[in-house]
Amino acid sequence: MNVNDLDLNLLRLFNAIYTRNKVSLAADSLGISQPAASQGLARLRVLVGDPLFVRAPGGVRPTQRAERLAAAVRNALDILDLALADTDAFDPAQSQRVFRIQMMSDMGEDRFLPGLLAEIERQAPRIGLKSISLETIELAQAMDNAQVDFAFGYFPRLNGTRRVPLFNDRYVVLLRKRHPLLSRAKDHRVPAALLQQVEFVAVETHLDTLRMLKLLGLEQRLRLVSQHFMTLPSIIRATNLCAVVPHTTVGEFNRHGEFAYIEPLDLPLRNFTVSLYWSRRFEQDAGIIWFRDLASQLFARSPYGGKDGQ
Numbered sequence: 001m002n003v004n005d006l007d008l009n010l011l012r013l014f015n016a017i018y019t020r021n022k023v024s025l026a027a028d029s030l031g032i033s034q035p036a037a038s039q040g041l042a043r044l045r046v047l048v049g050d051p052l053f054v055r056a057p058g059g060v061r062p063t064q065r066a067e068r069l070a071a072a073v074r075n076a077l078d079i080l081d082l083a084l085a086d087t088d089a090f091d092p093a094q095s096q097r098v099f100r101i102q103m104m105s106d107m108g109e110d111r112f113l114p115g116l117l118a119e120i121e122r123q124a125p126r127i128g129l130k131s132i133s134l135e136t137i138e139l140a141q142a143m144d145n146a147q148v149d150f151a152f153g154y155f156p157r158l159n160g161t162r163r164v165p166l167f168n169d170r171y172v173v174l175l176r177k178r179h180p181l182l183s184r185a186k187d188h189r190v191p192a193a194l195l196q197q198v199e200f201v202a203v204e205t206h207l208d209t210l211r212m213l214k215l216l217g218l219e220q221r222l223r224l225v226s227q228h229f230m231t232l233p234s235i236i237r238a239t240n241l242c243a244v245v246p247h248t249t250v251g252e253f254n255r256h257g258e259f260a261y262i263e264p265l266d267l268p269l270r271n272f273t274v275s276l277y278w279s280r281r282f283e284q285d286a287g288i289i290w291f292r293d294l295a296s297q298l299f300a301r302s303p304y305g306g307k308d309g310q
Helices: 008-020 023-030 034-048 064-084 106-123 136-144 180-184 192-197 207-215 229-238 247-253 286-299
Strands: 053-056 059-062 098-103 128-132 150-153 161-176 200-203 222-226 243-246 259-264 271-279
Touching: 008 023, 008 034, 008 059, 008 064, 023 034, 023 059, 059 064, 098 106, 106 128, 106 150, 106 229, 106 247, 106 286, 136 271, 150 286, 161 207, 161 229, 161 247, 161 286, 180 192, 180 259, 192 259, 200 207, 200 229, 200 243, 207 243, 222 229, 229 243, 229 247, 229 259, 243 247, 247 259, 271 286
Parallel strands: 098 128, 098 150, 200 222
Antiparallel strands: 053 059, 150 271, 161 243, 161 259, 161 271
């Protein structure tokens, strides 16, 4: 197959059939007749050397080759749509753009999404958000490929991007209010060696907390690795387990005064900066600029000043 033989309309047809699982629905969405869609699919099958779609109850289902092609075709169409729609004018009140966002964790979604959605509802009621979950190692490429527009969080190994710092934070140890360890704390502070006397719950997606426990030699004190931050309050409330969490999280969890926190002396990797990241490729995109400025105004504790990601 030679890419020079491809008609862009065939890729659009492929994506429409893959998305809707029915040739007639794909034809309707593209504004063409069903025979024209069938002829286009036949041409594409010859070019690719694969049936791509086979009959299934209620329509068609993709072959394994079609499954492998689908993400690349969708990505190519998204990039082309973005390039063709590029303009110096961006009217948030009229735009129907969907911004795809990577959050550091489910706690990150709870921290940022309510405020974002409330302000977007006020300024840009037709704009949508979609939360994406990727490994950090994939994130920079996904941004460059227009699969992700922004990332909120602390990503020290996210290279080749642009970022604006939003606020500084620090890690502390969260525990229930009547935990025995609190009697040893003075002004929330305890020697790090005392952590050898307690056990921990951690969140798998928050690698820095797991790394801290390893650096402190506390791996054997880890009793549970959860998938979600939002499970921590109920676990800590019911047990003597502790968790290393961002200080800003303590306020979110402790709305009813059920928890306390301590700050171990010499805690490794203690301080960090939460930032907003985006691709250098889309630095001048009017929608990216609008969203970046909106997020900075909502969440930054210092004036905007973009920096290269390190």
